[in-house]
Amino acid sequence: MDKRQFLLTAAALTTASLAAGLPALARAQGAPLKLIGFMTDFDTKDDAVAICKAVMDGVAPGVRIIDITHTVEPYNIAEAARFLAGTAPYFPKDAVFVVVVDPGVGSTRKAIIARSKVGQYFVVPDNGVLTLVADRDGIEAAHEITNVAWMIGEKRSSTFHGRDIFSPTAAHLARGDDWTTAGPALEVSQLVRLDLHSAALSDKGIEAEVIGLDGPYGNLVLNLPAETFAKLGYAIGDTVPVTLAGKAYAFPFEHTFSDVPEGKPLFYIDSRGRLSVAVNQGNFSEVYKVGEGAKLFIPRKK
Template identity: 70%
Template sequence: MRPVYRFRRYFLVLVLLPLFGYLHQLPAQEVPSHQKPSQTETLRTIGFMTDFDVKDDAVGICKAVMNGVAPGVQVIDITHQATPYDIAEGARFLAGSAPYFSKDAVFVVVIDPTVGSTRRAIIARSKTGQFFVLPDNGLLTLVQDRDGIEGARQITNPEWMIGAKTSSTFHGRDIFSPAGAHLARGDDWTTAGPPVDVASLVRLDLHTATVDDTGLHGEVIGTDGPFGNLVLNVPGETFAKLGYKLGDTVPVQVGGQTYQLPFVKTFSDVAVGKPLAYIDSRGRLSLGINQRSFAEIYKIQAPAAVVIAKKP
């Protein structure tokens, strides 16, 4: 190495090292708050359910509104293919899914056949801590029966809505989605509007099967997704009162027609194409056909009366 380059290298080391040490000892400068990286706040999860289907842009628009109010919010789709206008089915799906969400989750539910009418748009808080943003039309019935409702508010504050020009036919976009997102980001729900007397909430007239001296009296309340299994309003513990055990043949009368069905644990306990009675994943008595549709083959739709005699 030439002497001149060696000298330059040593000179730089001698000059710069002390300078680096001096800079290292300087006090740290506070970064202005508006220049700091934004801290991601903890957002409540939103469970979203409608009867909108997914054939058009309605669901996507609602999610965009939610994300606009609470950027990064997690939205879990419960279903958007609830039977149109079927509030009772929506109440069943809501009550069935809520226990699998966190205790502070927010539910935005839009099955709203009287949208734009005098029915109230509300926020309700269950005694488990979950929030429900929905029309006051009975969707809360089963949640209220199981979990209890500790308070409710009518959504009237424009700041909790999409804006001044609220549509009379798309409250899912204009009221329920933004209100749900405000809750998800932790806004004070008491500012959404005036309190609602919990006793005044609309309730559905839903019935559970009963057992008397003649046997069990129930009803078909729906089908299990695309499979055509019949969902009954018969809790497993109610059916157990009849005395049947696994392996027994149960005479089930549905819509006036009696079917002799083996009571088994699961579909594969009978041959393909054969019917069965079983306790479904929600703990209810259900009727099905292994790899076939009970509803389609026997032409049964909800509602239909169900009668089961006690075991001899």
């Protein structure tokens, strides 16, 4: 082989080698990993949250994970649904959410991926945790997770699907894998829903319910949107009569906590646009011995 032929052959081999390496290079320099939002009722007293994050990073090295909370009240799917719906609008339109509040773990309940009409992905047990997201954003499609390639492997625990199914699946989505290969398509209309409802407005007034407490402060979170409350006719500065957990009270309706003296109660519109009840620099739930599930009635303004 003369020098010219040698150089041509070497050039051809080099070109072929580069071409063969292009797919791997494209993957390495491809689209950025999607952001993951992570929520559980695991608490952080043991290693469960760290294990799940390590699994995600193992499948999608360098993936960014934002903790929504890991202190959902144990088994409280409705609370998780509320936190998920409240958080999702502040995440990117292609974000991935993994929610493990799963009292039915190991049972016949399905592990699923759902995509909202916004474009976000939700890796969740099919237990109703998507109810509020579905009501606001709509669910475009859903797949059951049955493909073991999307899981941690064949040997899976019957009690830690957060590690074995949900975390690896979220990471596969974050790195851009084709979600339709995770398992068979599901009918969106057949997904489990929680029986959640807003306050009921009548000619006499509004019947509402305490649906949660605001963090450590003990403020009552109500299923009463501000626009519905407005139909009763009350304005800022008014004293609002209320029957709460069977007892009669009257609280001022104000903009914010400091509009009343320290230790005094008030109605206000919270940051999510719902009517709420609080004690300025105090804990309403503890002071008034009222918690989630309590009923209240507010009459129309006379």
